[in-house]
Amino acid sequence: MNIARLAARVAVGAVATALATTAVAVPAAQAGAKKPLGTNSLAQVLLADKSGFDHNPRDFDVLTKAVLAVLEAKPDSAVKVLTDGNVALTAFIPNDGAFQRLVQDLTDAYPHLPSESATFTAVAGLGIDTVENVLLYHVVPGATIDRKTAVKADGAELTTALGPTIEVDVRHYPHYKQVRLIDADTDDRDPRVVVFDVNKGNKQIAHAIDRVLRPVDLD
Template sequence: MKRLTGSLAALATAATVFGATLPAEAAQAPKEKSLVSVLTADNNKFDKNSKDFDILTEAALAVVGAKPDSPVGLLADGSVRLTAFAPTDQAFRHLAKDLTGKTVRSEKKIFSTLVDLAGVDTIEQVLLYHVVAGKTLTSNKVLKAKGATLTTAQGGTLKVKITKKKGSPVITLKDQDRNDKDAKVILTAIDLNKGNKQVAHGIDQVLRPIDL
């Protein structure tokens, strides 16, 4: 546990200059929908649906609330081109268990546990590690990215691994933690917000920008 919390503290100090990774964009086109508008479409309330993104959106709102100038806020600016890999509520449940050794059922409790353990600065860095700035990577593009290394808004990298299982593609994202279970893209939750500059793909694990 000391190693985990120490690593989280170290991550909190590793802030990156996110603004430099984003291209300058023109004024927001009125028809461009942001990811926030999509992810909060279900009123963004903690519930018992482990397949949606309530904890993710609450985490993003908490970061922007505490740090109004955080680049996480660009998820609400549909004019900025980006791709997000979005952990489901169940993915955050896995993370909470990994960090505490306990299974936490309540989404609200999972959220508060992670905030207490990591703090807003660390959560900000973790969220940015899920974002690829400047690119709209639809599922077709991701499937063609076998073996590619993606640079995230946090400054770290992800490696894309593509395999097949029973004829269906399996998209795995290899993060910086060599010991955890690698995240897989959920094929029933891909291309969220397709047709806009910002798209997201659901994943079943929270990506880790450092080796915990």
């Protein structure tokens, strides 16, 4: 599949403007918290890792570069909300391995996963508007959804900052509960949460996922 296909299929329409008021159909998170949530932003968490591209598929080097690229090209992008720790949101953040699998799926050119550097080059090649929209599809504004809330939210529809929704799919196993996210692509495997509660205790919280959420069906 040609990598340009994703850029052609992802709409470049208007993004949500009232981020803090977007409705989220899940139980209120952090109810009864004994102390106010902190204001450390997710951008601060991402930028704390200064190692750059490496061989660790579980960190967020590609995501960090993608966010920075969007904000450099479009300083007023809605992606900027990730830098404002006063705004409550939940982000599902793809790790480097997730982006590598996306590029592998889109290009069919790699018998093995591409390097992180090659992965970012391919992602950036989709165009800033497409990268921006894909990033916004991973952000649920207006709610701090921690693990405790997420595992009780089976079937919940989450409204993303892009506009379309994603669905929470909780699967029960003998010793744990697995949270998956159902996106617009009906043919590929749904992303799984692999790390919960990144930036726990703050208004902006994140959960690492092992696939990139797709706002369109790539067939």
